[in-house]
Amino acid sequence: MGRTGAITMTTHELDRLQIIQLVLDGNLKPASAAKRLGLTDRQVRRLVQRVRQEGPTGVVSKRVGQPSNNRTPTDLTHLALSIIRDRYADFGPTLACEKLRELHSLQLSKETIRQLMLDAGLWIPRRLRSPTIYQPRNRRHCIGELIQIDGSDHAWFEDRAPACTLLVFIDDATSRLMHLHFTVSESTFSYFEATRRYIEQHGKPQAFYSDQYSVFRVNNKHATAGDGHTQFGRALHELNIESICANSSQAKGRVERANLTLQDRLVKELRLQGISTMAEANTYAPSFIADFNRRFAKPPRNDWDAHRPLREDEDLELIFTFREKRKVSHVLTLQYDKTIYMLADTKEHRKLIGKYIDVYEYPEGRIELRNDATALPYATYDRLPEVNQGAIVENKRLGHVLQVAQLMQEQRDNRRSSSVPSRTHRGMAPAKVKAVAGKKGQRQLDEADLAQAMLRAKAIA
Numbered sequence: 001m002g003r004t005g006a007i008t009m010t011t012h013e014l015d016r017l018q019i020i021q022l023v024l025d026g027n028l029k030p031a032s033a034a035k036r037l038g039l040t041d042r043q044v045r046r047l048v049q050r051v052r053q054e055g056p057t058g059v060v061s062k063r064v065g066q067p068s069n070n071r072t073p074t075d076l077t078h079l080a081l082s083i084i085r086d087r088y089a090d091f092g093p094t095l096a097c098e099k100l101r102e103l104h105s106l107q108l109s110k111e112t113i114r115q116l117m118l119d120a121g122l123w124i125p126r127r128l129r130s131p132t133i134y135q136p137r138n139r140r141h142c143i144g145e146l147i148q149i150d151g152s153d154h155a156w157f158e159d160r161a162p163a164c165t166l167l168v169f170i171d172d173a174t175s176r177l178m179h180l181h182f183t184v185s186e187s188t189f190s191y192f193e194a195t196r197r198y199i200e201q202h203g204k205p206q207a208f209y210s211d212q213y214s215v216f217r218v219n220n221k222h223a224t225a226g227d228g229h230t231q232f233g234r235a236l237h238e239l240n241i242e243s244i245c246a247n248s249s250q251a252k253g254r255v256e257r258a259n260l261t262l263q264d265r266l267v268k269e270l271r272l273q274g275i276s277t278m279a280e281a282n283t284y285a286p287s288f289i290a291d292f293n294r295r296f297a298k299p300p301r302n303d304w305d306a307h308r309p310l311r312e313d314e315d316l317e318l319i320f321t322f323r324e325k326r327k328v329s330h331v332l333t334l335q336y337d338k339t340i341y342m343l344a345d346t347k348e349h350r351k352l353i354g355k356y357i358d359v360y361e362y363p364e365g366r367i368e369l370r371n372d373a374t375a376l377p378y379a380t381y382d383r384l385p386e387v388n389q390g391a392i393v394e395n396k397r398l399g400h401v402l403q404v405a406q407l408m409q410e411q412r413d414n415r416r417s418s419s420v421p422s423r424t425h426r427g428m429a430p431a432k433v434k435a436v437a438g439k440k441g442q443r444q445l446d447e448a449d450l451a452q453a454m455l456r457a458k459a460i461a
Contacts, residue, residue: 007057008064017059020044020051072112080106081116088268093117095265099272137251139173139298144306146172146244147198147205148255151186151213154263160276166262167194170255172209176297177258178202180285182278188215188231189363192320195232199239199316203307207242209252217245235319265292321368322361328352334359334369340381341369349376 009017019036022028023044034044050058080100088096093114100106100113117123140146148170155163165186169179179201181194195208210216215232229237236243246252269288275281310316326334332343332350336359343349352371360368369376 007060009056009060013059013061016047017051017056020047020059023048024051072108076106076108077112077116080108080113081120084113084117084122085120089122091268092264093123095268103272137253139301141173142300142302142304142306143171143173143176144202144205146207146209147178148172148209148252149191150211150252150255150259151190152259152263153186154267156182156267156281157270157276158267160271164278165190166259166266167191168255168258168262169194169198170258172254173300173302174298175254175258176293177289180262180282180289182281182285184278186213186215188322191215191232192235193363195235196316196320199310203305203309204239204241206306206308207244208236209244209246209255211249211252212245212247216243231322234323238319239314261296317362318360320363324359324361325356326359327356328354330354336367341367341378342381343369343376343378 016037019028019033023030023033030044030048031041034041037044039047047059052058083100083104083106084091084096088099091099094110096117097108097110097113100108114123118125149168151165151167153163153165156166157164165183167179167181167183167186167190168177170176171178179194179198181190181197183190183194212219215230217233218228218230233243249256266288270276270281270284273284275284324336326336326341328334328343328349330353332345332353334341334343334357341359343352355371357369357371357376360370362368369378
């Protein structure tokens with residue numbers, strides 16, 4: 001007799017029971033039942049005998065509720081989970097599996113690690129996450145035809161160092177990382193430096209694909225000055241490289257998805273390598289790129305490399321400079337970034353009076369004046385002079401006046417012009433930064449400030 005009470009059966013076992021019951025009732029022969037069930041005649045007779053003796057539970061597998069013979073040893077899973085909790089708690093199952101295999105010699109499958117992390121609450125299944133929809137776009141045919149570029153501001157060194165920006169260059173045809181460059185901020189000079197290293201390593205691509213950040217596109221609809229190109233766009237034009245701006249972040253999805261992968265994998269690799277500075281990270285980047293491409297790069301549809309070599313007349317040091325035009329005054333001077341540049345009084349220079357010449361600013365801050373590709377010698381006069389204490393002591397008769405001038409200068413905002421890039425690559429131009437408390441622009445200082453400085457000087461004396 002079979003057992004009484006509730007019985008748990010799968011749909012497959014329920015269908016099997018119905019067919020076995022037909023055999024027991026004499027409505028179906030064992031041979032026909034074997035064909036329907038995909039079993040041998042002998043196995044069907046065994047099932048019939050078990051159902052006759054045990055009832056419906058005779059078709060239920062005896063292994064239900066029993067551990068698998070191929071299960072992973074408990075001590076091994078406990079060791080793996082302990083290591084994951086200590087070192088890889090925020091890793092994905094695939095990356096955690098790789099690190100356990102490479103660094104700890106634990107040979108566990110990715111799905112085993114995934115299930116361990118799911119049970120421990122360290123991983124959320126993809127089906128429980130919000131769905132993401134991407135519009136498909138065919139890849140380009142060959143490497144170097146279209147390079148997607150983007151800057152990712154992130155805590156790359158976690159709490160070991162301040163957050164910084166990673167400039168990412170990825171090939172559209174292969175999803176291959178071409179170049180990574182850590183920098184303080186996403187600025188014109190940062191892209192100059194990163195792009196120059198890219199070209200020196202790979203050559204000139206046919207086009208760069210970016211977002212509509214101000215480095216790549218003139219976003220002021222009412223802009224009247226310039227030729228419609230940004231400084232970076234002008235440099236690419238001189239190199240005969242097309243600059244394309246995407247209408248949305250989804251349009252350049254390959255580099256956007258690469259940023260997410262890098263924010264997961266690269267952050268953890270930098271942690272494992274003990275790297276906490278941008279210089280060290282830039283040195284390590286080629287090794288990471290090689291390993292990343294080995295895992296994730298796709299083969300191109302065409303083996304031809306679209307990168308082009310530099311021409312002999314293309315000087316990258318000269319091309320990747322910040323340029324502005326300035327008009328030479330009747331006294332052979334011009335002004336740039338609150339500094340007056342004075343040309344020597346020569347016959348050739350006098351011909352430039354009333355004409356515009358180019359001011360070249362190099363990444364290291366060096367300034368060069370050029371006319372028709374010829375560098376011009378000059379002297380400078382800084383419009384933001386400083387009075388030091390030594391000058392006050394040496395000039396005893398003018399000491400009080402110099403003391404007042406120094407106090408006035410302490411109230412002056414000495415930041416340079418907002419129309420030129422940050423020479424230190426430390427972020428936004430002064431116009432986009434909040435005013436410094438207690439500071440005024442040179443033209444905003446008035447008689448009240450002068451009177452206050454005189455009272456302070458008198459008190460000091």
